[in-house]
Amino acid sequence: xxxxxxxxxxxxxIDQLAKxxxxxPPVVTRVLFSKADLQARAYVRARCSNLxxxxxxxxxxxxxxxxxxxxxxxxxxxxxxxIDAIPNAGKYDGVVGVLGALEAIRGLKRSGFKPRRSIELVxxxxxxxxxxxxxxxxxxxxxxxxxxxxxLQLTDSAGKRLSDxxxxxxxQSGDLQSVRLVPNxxxxxxxxxxxxxxxxxRQRIDLGVVEQIAAPATLRLExxxxxxxxxxxxxxxxxxxxxxxxxxxxxxxxxxKESQSPDTVGTxxxxxxxPGAVNSVPYRALLEIDLRDTRLSTRDFALQRIRxxxxxxTQRRGVQAHLxxxxxxxxxxxxxxxxxxxxxxxxxxxxxxxxxVSRAYHDSLFMAQTCPTTMLFIxxxxxxxxxxxxxxxPEAIGKGTLVLAQLLEQLAS
Ligand code: GLV
Ligand code: MN
Ligand code: MN
Numbered sequence: 001x002x003x004x005x006x007x008x009x010x011x012x013x014i015d016q017l018a019k020x021x022x023x024x025p026p027v028v029t030r031v032l033f034s035k036a037d038l039q040a041r042a043y044v045r046a047r048c049s050n051l052x053x054x055x056x057x058x059x060x061x062x063x064x065x066x067x068x069x070x071x072x073x074x075x076x077x078x079x080x081x082x083i084d085a086i087p088n089a090g091k092y093d094g095v096v097g098v099l100g101a102l103e104a105i106r107g108l109k110r111s112g113f114k115p116r117r118s119i120e121l122v123x124x125x126x127x128x129x130x131x132x133x134x135x136x137x138x139x140x141x142x143x144x145x146x147x148x149x150x151x152l153q154l155t156d157s158a159g160k161r162l163s164d165x166x167x168x169x170x171x172q173s174g175d176l177q178s179v180r181l182v183p184n185x186x187x188x189x190x191x192x193x194x195x196x197x198x199x200x201x202r203q204r205i206d207l208g209v210v211e212q213i214a215a216p217a218t219l220r221l222e223x224x225x226x227x228x229x230x231x232x233x234x235x236x237x238x239x240x241x242x243x244x245x246x247x248x249x250x251x252x253x254x255x256x257k258e259s260q261s262p263d264t265v266g267t268x269x270x271x272x273x274x275p276g277a278v279n280s281v282p283y284r285a286l287l288e289i290d291l292r293d294t295r296l297s298t299r300d301f302a303l304q305r306i307r308x309x310x311x312x313x314t315q316r317r318g319v320q321a322h323l324x325x326x327x328x329x330x331x332x333x334x335x336x337x338x339x340x341x342x343x344x345x346x347x348x349x350x351x352x353x354x355x356x357v358s359r360a361y362h363d364s365l366f367m368a369q370t371c372p373t374t375m376l377f378i379x380x381x382x383x384x385x386x387x388x389x390x391x392x393x394p395e396a397i398g399k400g401t402l403v404l405a406q407l408l409e410q411l412a413s
Contacts, residue, residue, distance in 0.1 A: 001111045001112065001113055001409065002111055003107045003108060003110075003111045003113075003402065003405045003406065003409065004107055004110065004111070005103055005104070005107050005398045005401045005402045005405065006103060006106070006107070006398075007103075007394040007395065007397055007398030007401070008394060009103060009106075010096075010099050010100055010103045010394065010397055010398065010401060011394040011397070013047065013099045013102075014091055014092065014095055014096070014099055014397075015091070016043070017040060017043055017044075017083065017091070017095055017099065018091035018095075020036050020039045020040045020043060021036050021085075022034050022035070022036045022087075023087075023088070026090070026091075026388045026389070027088055027089070027388045028085045028089045028090055028091050028388070029085060029086070029087045029088060029089060030083065030084050030085040030089075031084065031085075031086075031087065031128075031130045031131055032084050032125065032126040032128070032130065032131040032132070032137070033131065033165050033169050037083075037084055038169065040083045040084075041061070041063065041083070041123070044063065044083060044098060044099075044102075044123055045063065045065075047099075047102055048063075048065035048102065048121065051065075051067075051102065051105060051106060051109070052067075053065035053066055053067055053105070053121065054066040054067075054068065057170075057173075058142075058173075058174075058178065058179045059166070059170070059173040059174045059175060059176050059178055059179050060125050060137065060138055060141050060151070060166070060173075060176060060179050061125040061138065061166075061169070061170060061173075062122060062123070062124055062125050062138040062139075062141075062142060062179070063122070063123040064120055064121070064122055065102075065120065065121040065123075066118060066119075066120050067105060067115060067118060067119040067120070068118050069115040069116050069117045069118040069119065069412060070114060070115070070116050071116050071117065072118055074116070074117045074118070074187070075117065075184050075185060075186055075187040075371075076117055076118035076119060076120045076185075076186055076187065076412075077115075077117050077118075077119050077120070077186065077187055077188050077189075077190075077408055077411040077412045078119075078120045078121075078122055078186040078188070078189045078190075078367075078371075079097070079101045079104070079119075079120075079121055079122070079189065079190045079191065079192070079404060079408065080097060080098060080101060080120075080121050080122030080123055080124060080189075080191065080363070081094045081095070081096070081097025081098050081101075081123070081124065081127070081191050081192065081193060081362070081363065082094035082097075082098070082123065082124045082125075082126070082127035082128070082138075082363060083095055083098055083123060084125075084126050084127060084128050084130075085128065086128045086130050086386055087130065088386075088387070088388060089386055089387070089388070089390070090384075090385065090386075090387055090388050090389065090390025090391070091390065092194045092380065092385075092390050092391070092392050093193075093194060093196070093385055093386065093390060094127055094193070096192055096193060096194055096378070096392060096397055096400070097191050097192040097193050098121070098123050100192045100397055100400060100401040100404060101121050101192060101401075101404060102121065103401050103405075104192075104401050104402075104404045104405035104408055105119060105121065105405075105408070107401070107402075107405045108405055108408060108409055113409055115408075115409075115412035115413070116412060116413055117187060117411070117412040118412070119408055119412050120186070122363075124136070124138035124139050124142075124363045125137050125138030126138060127139070127362065127363050129218065131156045132154040132155070132156055132162060133154075133218065133220060133288065133326050134146070134154065134218065134326050134327055135216065135218070135327075135361060136361065136362075136363050136365065136366055137151070137154075138363070139363035139364075139365075139366035139367055140366050141176065141179040141180065142179060142180060142181050142366070142367075142370070143180070143181065143366045143367065143369045143370045144180045144369075144370075145329070145366050145369060148175075148176035148177050148179070151176055152176065181370060183370075184371070185370070185371070186367075186370070186371040187371065187372070187411065188335070188338055188371060188372045188373070188411050189364065189367040189368075189371050189372070189373040190338070190342075190373070190374060190375070190376060190404060190407055190408070191362055191363065191364045191367070191373075191375045191376070192375075192376045192378070192400050192401065192404045193362060193375055193376070193377055193378075194377070194378055194379075194380040194385060194390070194392050195208055195356075195377040195378065195379055195380055195383065196359075196360045196380065196383065196385035196386075197359060197360075197383045198382060198383030199356065199383070200354075200356075200377060200378070200379035201379040201380070201381065201382070201383065203354070204352070205352045205353065205354050205379070206346065206351040206352050206353060206378070206379075206396070206399050206400075207342075207346045207351055207352070207353040207354075207376060207377065207378065207399065207400060207403055208353070208354060208355070208356040208376070208377030208378075209339050209342040209343050209346070209353055209354070209355050209356070209374060209375075209376060209377075210334055210339075210355075210356060210357070210358045210364070210374055210375035210376075210377060211333070211334050211339055211355045211356065211357065211374075212294050212331060212332065212333055212334065212357045212358070213294075213331060213332040213334070213357075213358040213361060213362060213364060213365045213368065213375070214263060214292045214293055214294045214331055214357065214358060214359045214360070214361065215292060215293060215294070215296060215299055215329045215330050215331035215332075215361070215365070216290060216291070216292045216327065216329055216361045217290075217291045217292070217299060217300075217303055217325065217327065217328040217329070218288065218289070218290055218291075218325075218326040218327050219287075219288070219289040219291070219303075219306070219323060219324065219325055219326065220286070220287070220288050220289075220323075220324045220326055221245070221248060221286070221287040221288075221289065221310065221321065221322070221323050221324075222284065222285070222286050222287075222321065222322045223241040223244040223245055223284065223285045223287075223313075223314075223319045223320070223321050224241060224283065224284055224319060224320045224321075224322075225238075225239035225240055225241035225244060225281075225282065225283050225284070225285075225317070225318075225319040225320075226238070226239040226281070226283055226318075226319075227274075227275065227280055227281050227282065227283030228280070228281045228283075229279070229280070229281075230278070230279040230280055230281060231279065233281055238281060239317055239318045239319050240281050240282055240317070240319075241273065241282045241283055241284050241285040241319055242273045242282035242285050243317065244285060244313045244314070244317045244319045244321070245271060245273070245285035245287050247309070247313050247317075248268070248287060248289075248306065248309060248310060248313060249268040249271065249287065251305070251306055251309035252266040252267070252268050252289055252291070252306060253266060254305075255291075255302040255303075255305040255306055255309075256291070256302055259293070259298050259301065259302050260298055260301075261293055261294070261295050261298035261299075263292075263293050263294045263295065263298075263357070263359065264291075264292070264293045264298050264299060264302055265291070265292050265293070265359070266289065266290070266291045266292075266302060266306075267289070267290045267291075268287055268288070268289050269288055269289075269290055270286065270287060270288035271285065271286070271287050272285070272286045273285050273286075289306070291303055291306070292359065292361070293331070294331050294357055294359075295331070296330055296331060300328075303325075303328070307323065310323055329361075329365065331365075332364065332365045332366075332368035332369070332373070333368070334364075334368060334373055334374040334375070335368075335372030335373055335374055337372065338372050338373065338374040338407075339355060339374050341407060341410060341411075342374055342376060342403065342407060343355070345403050345406040345407050345410065346403050348406065349399075349402055349403065349406060351399055351402075351403065353403075356377060358375060358377070360385070362375060376400050376403055376404055376407075377400075378392055378396045378397060378399065378400035379392065379396050380392045380396075381393075
């Protein structure tokens with residue numbers, strides 16, 4: 001069956017979606033439950049309805065667009081990604097996997113394909129951790145990695161709880177207990193995504209098929225020291241919270257660099273101090289730390305080193321520390337049969353492909369816990385992501401979408 005992909009159409013939808021942003025172009029910012037996030041959801045829902053897909057939304061806002069197969073009792077083949085975006089992002093992260101999947105479904109419909117298994121597009125709630133400090137909120141709940149009781153405790157930086165947000169945004173939404181998928185709900189899951197790294201572009205390879213997804217741990221660390229007048233408090237008397245935090249930011253770097261694994265990476269991405277006045281000693285520092293690896297043992301060893309450093313710094317500087325481990329997830333291994341199927345599908349349509357590791361996390365990290373999963377990576381310019389200048393060419397997106405469509409056809413036949 002000849003499947004044709006209209007990459008111009010995907011690009012035009014990507015451009016339209018990018019205009020729905022909390023910031024001015026080219027910056028895309030769409031934080032969970034912001035006006036832009038809600039508008040973007042409406043935009044995607046409308047496109048799914050135009051395609052005659054049946055829409056469902058669960059109690060945490062995951063959206064499911066369903067193309068019923070001839071044998072609807074069989075577990076569906078699923079694909080999808082996210083449309084939320086971190087502050088100061090670009091227009092491709094997540095979006096390619098949603099709008100590309102829509103075009104894959106359109107292409108299959110145009111070709112006359114009639115699926116035996118149903119095909120379902122999933123748009124996950126909050127892959128990005130911006131509002132609640134925890135990534136993959138929707139897919140964590142779908143797969144049971146985050147219990148409803150834990151989710152209800154989540155609070156954003158303004159002190160507003162997830163339950164308050166849900167009551168406001170989804171007043172009709174049901175009980176969070178209903179979000180978790182039953183076993184064997186899906187037969188397979190594919191996520192199309194930009195690589196967010198430079199390898200495919202450098203090696204001039206069309207498609208990366210993901211075999212392993214690195215595991216993140218996220219820490220929130222607060223130091224409480226003692227403030228005071230920057231002129232009057234003598235140096236031996238200081239308990240400066242910023243300096244305690246600075247020591248930990250450096251310890252994060254060392255723990256990652258000195259790890260036995262080249263895949264260990266550590267970032268202190270948030271560092272806020274109070275009161276934030278030039279002539280006042282900082283009395284409070286809040287750090288958020290992201291630590292990742294494809295191997296759990298080396299990631300957790302680095303985490304342990306950071307804990308030891310926190311303890312040492314509190315003693316040496318006479319400050320208090322509160323360390324919360326927000327998440328500490330295991331890495332995922334993708335399904336070997338799906339990886340092979342994806343490599344073969346690429347070759348069949350004349351594309352070059354290689355296996356690779358995902359160093360970023362994705363909803364697939366959690367979907368892999370519930371059904372056979374893999375990801376399809378396409379090259380992006382200079383490997384740049386999480387920046388407004390993120391870019392993937394329409395050709396690259398079209399190629400990835402074609403492989404996705406082939407796989408949906410194969411797995412749903
Ligand atoms: C997802 O956006 C990540 O931070 O890897
Ligand atoms: Mn991202
Ligand atoms: Mn993403």
